[in-house]
Amino acid sequence: MSDLDQQCSYCNNSSVIQRKHSGDYLCPKCFEKSIEKIIYKTISKYKMLRPQDKVIVALSGGKDSITLLYNLMKIQERTYRSETLIALTIDEGIKDYSQNNIKLAKRFCKKYNINHEIISFKEKLGKTLDEIIHFKNQSGDYKYACNYCATIKRRLLNEGASELGGTIVAKGHNLTDMAETFLMNILYKRFHLISNQFFFKPEKKQILVKKITPLMRIPEDEILLYVNMKKFDYYSTICPYREKDPIIRKRLLDFIEECKTYSPEIEFNLFKGFLELSRILYKLHNNKSYNSCKTCGYPSGNKKTCSYCDLVKEFTNKT
Ligand code: SF4
Ligand SMILES: [Zn+2]
Numbered sequence: 001m002s003d004l005d006q007q008c009s010y011c012n013n014s015s016v017i018q019r020k021h022s023g024d025y026l027c028p029k030c031f032e033k034s035i036e037k038i039i040y041k042t043i044s045k046y047k048m049l050r051p052q053d054k055v056i057v058a059l060s061g062g063k064d065s066i067t068l069l070y071n072l073m074k075i076q077e078r079t080y081r082s083e084t085l086i087a088l089t090i091d092e093g094i095k096d097y098s099q100n101n102i103k104l105a106k107r108f109c110k111k112y113n114i115n116h117e118i119i120s121f122k123e124k125l126g127k128t129l130d131e132i133i134h135f136k137n138q139s140g141d142y143k144y145a146c147n148y149c150a151t152i153k154r155r156l157l158n159e160g161a162s163e164l165g166g167t168i169v170a171k172g173h174n175l176t177d178m179a180e181t182f183l184m185n186i187l188y189k190r191f192h193l194i195s196n197q198f199f200f201k202p203e204k205k206q207i208l209v210k211k212i213t214p215l216m217r218i219p220e221d222e223i224l225l226y227v228n229m230k231k232f233d234y235y236s237t238i239c240p241y242r243e244k245d246p247i248i249r250k251r252l253l254d255f256i257e258e259c260k261t262y263s264p265e266i267e268f269n270l271f272k273g274f275l276e277l278s279r280i281l282y283k284l285h286n287n288k289s290y291n292s293c294k295t296c297g298y299p300s301g302n303k304k305t306c307s308y309c310d311l312v313k314e315f316t317n318k319t
């Protein structure tokens with residue numbers, strides 16, 4: 001991203017960005033318009049929303065979720081006129097991180113008059129993520145913080161959305177996240193997960209609220225430019241656990257960034273690969289039946305209990 005002294009491909013103004021994957025130059029106004037158009041078109045192309053939907057937006061306070069919330073609010077006002085959306089924040093309880101995120105999320109919702117709900121690890125499980133990590137470290141079987149955090153967050157988000165009467169959970173995953181996740185699932189041969197992410201599958205288990213990802217066709221660096229242009233306040237610090245743990249995701253992200261310098265379309269190719277493979281795998285796996293957790297009823301793959309219940313049982317038993 002730099003001042004390119006080039007004329008915008010769509011008007012007479014100077015450009016601020018060249019989209020290397022398409023070759024287009026864009027001025028601030030056309031860039032903002034184009035981001036908003038991509039979000040709108042993604043929603044309509046993938047039939048993500050219906051007028052009667054009640055949308056719960058997962059709001060962390062970071063750039064992606066702020067962009068998502070702002071655009072969904074505008075789209076709903078303009079087009080769908082469905083029930084007012086609700087922003088839902090999950091407080092992990094990560095020192096010096098979660099509270100700062102929440103502060104910004106609250107401020108944003110207040111400014112735009114959006115209903116905002118917060119659910120915390122502490123309130124639901126009796127422990128913050130920091131306390132869970134401390135406990136795991138002491139018991140000597142610490143893996144990576146993200147393993148515990150993502151499992152719990154996914155569950156609290158679904159439960160929270162369900163309790164709020166939500167029919168849709170909107171998440172802020174961008175194109176870079178999608179490419180990274182797809183590559184990760186390939187590396188670990190998680191074909192069932194890829195198949196599960198097929199966009200057009202009907203939700204078999206009523207217990208799961210349908211998830212949508214309207215930013216999935218926008219690269220991370222473009223979202224960053226967009227929030228800065230809109231002058232949105234967002235939390236930009238990276239989670240301390242993501243920094244601390246040598247998680248493969250972080251390395252994959254570096255790898256994708258490096259590939260992009262030679263081959264700018266790489267994220268788009270990975271995304272298209274994901275769409276195609278998820279469709280094929282879904283058709284192949286569609287008739288397979290998976291277990292429901294005997295404790296909570298959520299899907300548990302081939303196991304009798306789900307990862308969330310395993311985790312809860314583990315640290316409630318030992319304390
Ligand atoms: S980076 Fe990992 S530990 Fe930090 S908030 Fe995200 S999932 Fe949780
Ligand atoms: Zn322009």
Ligand SMILES: [Zn+2]
Nearest residue numbers: 293296306309
């Ligand atoms: Zn369970």
